[in-house]
Amino acid sequence: MDHMSPVEKGLRGIALSAVVLFFMFPIFWIVLMSLQTNETILRSPPSMVFEPTFRNYIAIVTGKLDSNVASMDITFMRNLWNSILLSAGSVAVALLLGVPAAYAFARHKFRGSEEVAFTLLSFRFAPPLLVLLPLSLYFQQIGLANTYIGLIWVYQLICLPLILWIVRGYFEDISPDLEHAYRIAGHSWLSTFRRIALPLAGPGIAAAGLLAFIFAWNNFIFALVLASADKQPVTVGALAFVTASGIQYGQIAAAIVLSIAPTLALALYAQRYLVEGLSLGAVKG
Template sequence: MAAHAASWQRSVQQVAIWGAAALLLLWTVFPFVWILLTSLKNPGDIISVPPKFLFEPTFDNYSALVIGEQGGQYSSTRPDFPRFFLNSMIISVGAVALSVLTGIPAAYALARFSFPLKDGFAFVLMSFRFVPFIAFVIPLYLLYQRVGLYNTHVGLILAYQLITLPFTIWMLRSFFMEIPAEIQEAAKIDGCSWFGVLSRVILPLSMPGIAVTLILGFMFCWNAFNYPLMLAGRQTFPVTVGAIQFISYEQVLWGQMAAATIVAALPQLVLSLMVQKYIVRGLTMGAVK
């Protein structure tokens, strides 16, 4: 009797766990599924009440992102989404590359060298992640207007360092600290300088950590909204700001906005799937010794 009660209790617990997992999955995935469905609807189906889950799909919204509309149900002027997509690629790749090139030496110094106020300096770097963006964007806007960096890719790449550089330094610092100091000492005995130790020993051993730092930094840059909203113009808008250009005083192009959202999410999704093994290794690096 007791064994039967215990078995029944375990069954109830398993059902509750699976039910909670299903609800969490539904809560997480449903917004993406809804946007996908919206991107495949015509304007009449999008605004129908009650919402339509069964409809004849169309790819007109996706084609409109590239070739535009030839009059009719949409406005004759349209956002230049291909330009926005290219801007996001240029800015995100440039910002991540710059943050990694400058962050690796800084992270190595914070991980291996001893100097006055090292911990305070590391905390100041991390504090840039806590400060509201408005504290930086207004001075940057005034400065960029004076020096000619407003509405430029270079200006946005430099501004994005406030997003990626502190994160890169702290992530790589933790990965470098997980590498045993004995390996570094052995390399020094063999005649390596600190740069040789970094390039020949530390970096090869830290590749999973560097990979996950690159991927997460790219995602942060790709999803950035506030800085490009204030520091970019129509020629340099990324996809995050470009997507809201489908809202005008005349109408809201819900279908094209949804299609732009799906297309904008694809690079991150494809990149994550391609290097997921590095993400797992990087996030768990040093957890088990």
């Protein structure tokens, strides 16, 4: 039962509101910037009173960026599509490879299994520049340079270790007795994996997939080096707004709003799985 006094509840509410305001204010300010012209954004002192405009969003959607000095074509919507394709494709491949591997590491202990698992995890923490040069040369030799397949393959350095280690923990929290009982009833290992292990670890797999999607979406360096402009994601495509004639702050803000919208919508839609998945195994009886 909650025994807090009204004063304590009030102070707690104020503290929570302050924390939410602190973390949400940058997003709120970016949204406001996206509805202003460059002249309004750069005025001093800044003011929250202005006449909103959708010119920045129109410029991004139509691909026509107009500045005070020159006009140029941008391909931000194509970059947005590239981000969706690369992130979704990378997570799909990582789930296809990582979930069975995580189950194997959780259920079948063998000599050197921890070393192999840790080696796979170390790929996640390796500096990207460490592998970019050899990968670039290797991709040119096998014809994967500047291709979606090549980028999805490289993105496995981000997604696969993350999914492998997170999902492995969820499988380890599932009692093996349930699977043994199902196997004794005459079912195969594959049927046990599909009908027992996967449904029980479903929230954890969903949480790991969502986190991997966000990490892949936010990646910058791989696509910058290994892809040309027509295959680069939004993280690289945003550089187009920094031109010789100046920085288009309004268009950058609108691009940020559009780029975070898919991951924010996905997180809100899957928040039940995310909370349930991340809390799975936190309390053990």
